[in-house]
Amino acid sequence: MSYLDVEPGAAGESLLLTTDTNATFDNQYMSSSLEEIKNEIEPSETEDSNNESISNVTTYEENSSPMSVDNEDHEDRIQDKKWALMDKHIFVLSLAGKPIYSRYGNEDKLAWLFGVMQTLVSFIQSNDDNLISISAGGINFVFSIKKPLILVAVSRKQESVQQLQNQLNYIYNQIASMLTTSKLIKIYEQRQNYDLRRLLTGVERLINHLLDFAEAEPAFLLGAVQCLSLSSSKRSNISSAIISSCSKIKNIVFAILLANNKLITLVRMKKYSLHPSDLHLIFNLVQSTESFKTVESWAPICLPRFDSSGFLYGYVSYLSEDCQACLLLLTVERDAFHTLKEAKQRIVEKLRRNNCLEAINESLAKPDVNCAESGFLEVRHYLYKSKSTAQFYQPSVSPPYNKYGQVLTDLYKRLHQGLHCSARPLKLFFERRANEAIFAWDTVGFELYIIFEPLVETGNVVAIITRLLNWMKEREDNLFHLQVPTF
The missing domain is CATH 3.30.450.70 (Beta-Lactamase)
Incomplete structure (x- = not known):
């Protein structure tokens, strides 16, 4: 049976870079995207001045x-x-x-x-x-x-x-x-x-939070990003509001809207993309900095997988008191704070007119369904990663793992290592244990990790996976960010 027609979240063009997050890279041989974006910049301006x-x-x-x-x-x-x-x-x-x-x-x-x-x-x-x-x-x-x-x-x-x-x-x-x-x-x-x-100064707090964050979030293990569940029309309206408010601003490279460790939308300058690991650092920065919730901030941010040699300058602000989504506008211009502040105000006005703030709040207030609620009684939890878009989906965690999160994390690490062992990588992994049965599958288009009930019948596993893929495929416009908006 071919699963090529039921790969949820697949797209011909990706919002994010899809190179392997675990792969090593040598900064010495990376091209400078910052110099390409602003090739008239003086050498002294590319050096940091934050400390x-x-x-x-x-x-x-x-x-x-x-x-x-x-x-x-x-x-x-x-x-x-x-x-x-x-x-x-x-x-x-x-x-x-x-x-x-x-x-x-x-x-x-x-x-x-x-x-x-x-x-x-x-x-x-x-x-x-x-x-x-x-x-x-x-x-x-x-x-x-x-x-x-x-x-x-x-x-x-x-x-x-x-x-x-x-x-x-x-x-x-x-x-x-x-x-x-x-x-x-x-x-x-x-x-x-x-x-x-x-x-x-301050980096110890960020590293400590990053280590705790990585333990709780499978995004780091998968090298992918989870998106906030939204209808494709609302996500498109949000992206359009950002584009129309920022497209005339010189040298804005990325506009990122996120909430609750999930991506709402990412608008980028043509030709340039973000690597998931850089986006994870942005998530970590936002999640670990309480002051962003009350103060509009302006900070230099180096994104090592984008360009490790210099800084982008980031305007960071939550949308409003009644919508706790965080907006980051990243530019190569170090004196663009007031320009981007005005752009943010225009963005909020347009989102409010189109009822997008309400849609974001409704999604944040409503947790993802768990496996039982979506009709998969034999499945306790799963992770699905689309390779072509570097995005993943997981249902909400239900008993027994809602009280034993580390157990679930360890199970996924075991499965991930089975598929990605450098000495002998596997394509299929199935193991029946005392408390659960665990399964992993690596295909050309996706990776799938599933925790089953311990007594699941082996003969039913393929049928369950087929139903699961079809269930996500029917909802992929809500679960994944399939458009690629650009300035």
Whole structure:
């Protein structure tokens, strides 16, 4: 049986870039989209000015070079069982071993540990090799060297090396979004032992939220984005309101409207697209910044997969007090705040006239149906990803997983690893367990992950999947963003 005619969410042209989120990329060989958009820009204007200039880096006095801590403090840290028994630790350090970030604990008190990690990486590199992972005692130690930084994950959770490396990629990108990779490289070219924490005010909060966010949201695992359920006509009206209000504004690159970690619409400049991982960073920024709800904001934002060498400038504002959807207007012009503020006011007026604010509120207030409500009694939960559009859909979570979300997350990680194992990837995965039966399927057009009732009959699985695909296909205009609006 062919499923080519029932691939929900498929489209010939995608709103988002559909390259593999887990794939590594080398910023050195990326073209500069910012220079293409505004090719008259002076070099000094492409450098960031949000914290301090690179020329000031060398004026700092370094207060800590190679680690030296007394034995008493060392022993206190070793004996801190609460810290040592955390399920997952994340560390970021410079190539010189300078502490930058630790998910738990104080970086300065952990200087000895950062020194051990740096020594391990250096020893392996001295033998013309790279340290990727170490497994010992049920713990995975995963390393990612992204010059000039070293990122390390230490996990007891049921996560593969590839999944942990993907998380480290996100953390690196989160840091780059604050500084740009160009500035990171220049800083350490001038001072290898520089304490990067001086420049990363606020980034710890973003990284902490990102790690929690990634645990709860399957979007990070799938490399895709979920859309707010709206009729195609309302979504089109929303996009049209943004286009008509912004199309005459010089050098506006992206307009993004989102709510509740879901995309409502994305309007983009022709020729340029967003990668899902960049959109995830935007979601994380909005979700973790309460001040956006009360204050119109203007901030430089580097989107590493779009252009890691410089900043876009973002106008960020919620639509209104009676509609908690957040609008971001991204431009290469650093002095366009008032112009974009006026555009936002025009957008809100048009959305209000077309009853779009009410439609957004109604969708936000009404949760997605669960599997039982949509007629799939044998299915507890599922994730469906359309590869051609980098979008996914999931129903609302119902018992027993509404109280045990981590169990559901671990099941999906197991299925995802089965399909994406670098050594031996599978196309089909089915496993009957004591509490559930789990299934995964990787096709040319989509990925499907399903958690079944434990006693589901194997012979009925194909029929259930067929009904499920058809159910989503009938509703794809509401569940997916299939249009590609441009300025």
